[in-house]
Every structure is written in structure tokens, then in C-alpha cells.
Amino acid sequence: MEPGQIADDRPLEFSSVPPNFRKGAKPTRHQRRRRGAVLRLMKGVTGKVLDYGCGYGDLAHAISATNPIVGCDVEAERVTFATHEYSPIPFVQCGANGAPFEDQSFDVVLSVVVIHFVPDPAGYLAEVSRLLKPGGTLVIICRNQTVFRNGVRRLFGMGQAKSRLWVPTKAEMTTAITKAGFQIMGSTFFYDPLEGWKNLGDCVFGTIEQLCSFLCVPATANYYGYVSHKIDSGSNR
Numbered sequence: 001m002e003p004g005q006i007a008d009d010r011p012l013e014f015s016s017v018p019p020n021f022r023k024g025a026k027p028t029r030h031q032r033r034r035r036g037a038v039l040r041l042m043k044g045v046t047g048k049v050l051d052y053g054c055g056y057g058d059l060a061h062a063i064s065a066t067n068p069i070v071g072c073d074v075e076a077e078r079v080t081f082a083t084h085e086y087s088p089i090p091f092v093q094c095g096a097n098g099a100p101f102e103d104q105s106f107d108v109v110l111s112v113v114v115i116h117f118v119p120d121p122a123g124y125l126a127e128v129s130r131l132l133k134p135g136g137t138l139v140i141i142c143r144n145q146t147v148f149r150n151g152v153r154r155l156f157g158m159g160q161a162k163s164r165l166w167v168p169t170k171a172e173m174t175t176a177i178t179k180a181g182f183q184i185m186g187s188t189f190f191y192d193p194l195e196g197w198k199n200l201g202d203c204v205f206g207t208i209e210q211l212c213s214f215l216c217v218p219a220t221a222n223y224y225g226y227v228s229h230k231i232d233s234g235s236n237r
Helices: 029-041 058-063 076-086 121-131 147-155 170-179 200-214
Strands: 049-052 069-073 091-093 106-112 132-143 182-190 223-230
Touching: 029 058, 029 106, 029 132, 029 182, 029 223, 049 058, 049 121, 058 069, 058 076, 058 106, 069 076, 076 091, 106 121, 121 132, 121 170, 132 170, 170 182, 170 223
Parallel strands: 049 069, 049 106, 069 091, 106 132
Antiparallel strands: 132 223, 182 223
């Protein structure tokens, strides 16, 4: 075994899980940027956290250093892997339409690139509100639209690139969050790292994005995030 290499003692059913999600493994640059964005938004945030759409559990593990946390995901394989890898953090499977927890069970709900995959984004935000205590905190990370690619497509009369995912504009996302009863308190952003380019278009647009990343331009970032507080409906009475 090479120095620093982690022994692969995972059960066979975990063989398809990328090794960078293992406890103690070296994270990818994307994972590091994602984690940094979440930690920036969570600075000063206290209380019990739900990682709603926890994936393989690596982010929940990072948050557990400062906050008690529970993870849930719709994929049974991911929940099983996270439980195996990051015990004693509790991980549970949730349904497509909700999480198996009582109303107002959490102080914080963390949602990292999840809302684009759910069948009903407004319903998902309503479920987040149900799970949060009054005044609770939503920390959400979202994909941004491919600003440069869409701009070039419009220039040549091609229209916006189609996606099977719901990827709204930032204005549409902020409207959805406020309509769900949240007040946005802060924001952050990050760009994809310099990796995964597959063709000339990726190289051209990726180079432009890396320049914008160096210049700290938020509008064209690949990902953005908000920290929001649940508005206590009783506070205005």
C-alpha cells in the first residue's frame, strides 16, 4: 500500500461510491469549495442541523465538528454508505415528498444542490419550513445557470440550453425562497475548479469562468448560496 493510501475495506455494495467520499479521504477541489461555501454561510449559526439531501454524508461529517447533525436522503444506498462511513452521525432515508421528522424539529436545515432534483421545488421549501423552528435557519446552495453559454446561444438565436433539471435564475430562486416564508440574510458563491473539461467549448467557457473566479465576480459563478431565516408568522401579530 502506498503511503497515505486508505485501505479499501468497504462492503462490495459500496464499490460504486467514488473513493473521495470516504472518511479520511482527500476531497476533490469541488468538495473543498462546496464545503467552504457552506461553512461561510453557517458562520455563527448554532443548533441542531438537518442535512436534507445529504448524499454520501461527507458534508454532514464536516458540519458535525461544530453542530449536532442528522442526515437524510431519498437514495437508500447513500444512506447506507453514510451510516457505515460516518457513524455515529444518524442518517435516515426520506421520501420524495417529505422527511420523517416532527414539525419544528431543527434549528437549521442545510440543502446543498438538492432543490434542482426534487419534483416540486415549492413543496420542498414548504417542507423545509415545516421542519424548522420559528426563526430557524435555511442554508441553501444552488446551481447557477450557465450564463456565458446561454449568452452565446442567444447571440446566435439558439435559445437557452435545455436541462432536465429545474435551474432557475438567481432572481427566480430568491423569489421562491421569500415566497416560502424566509428572509435572506446573506449570500456566497463559488466556481467549479479547473477540472472535468471534455471539449473545446468546455475549455473556452471554463477559461472565462476561471478568470471571473479570480476576479471574484458573483453573477457568473457556477454555484451560489443563501442563508435565510424562517419568518415567525406570530411576530407580526
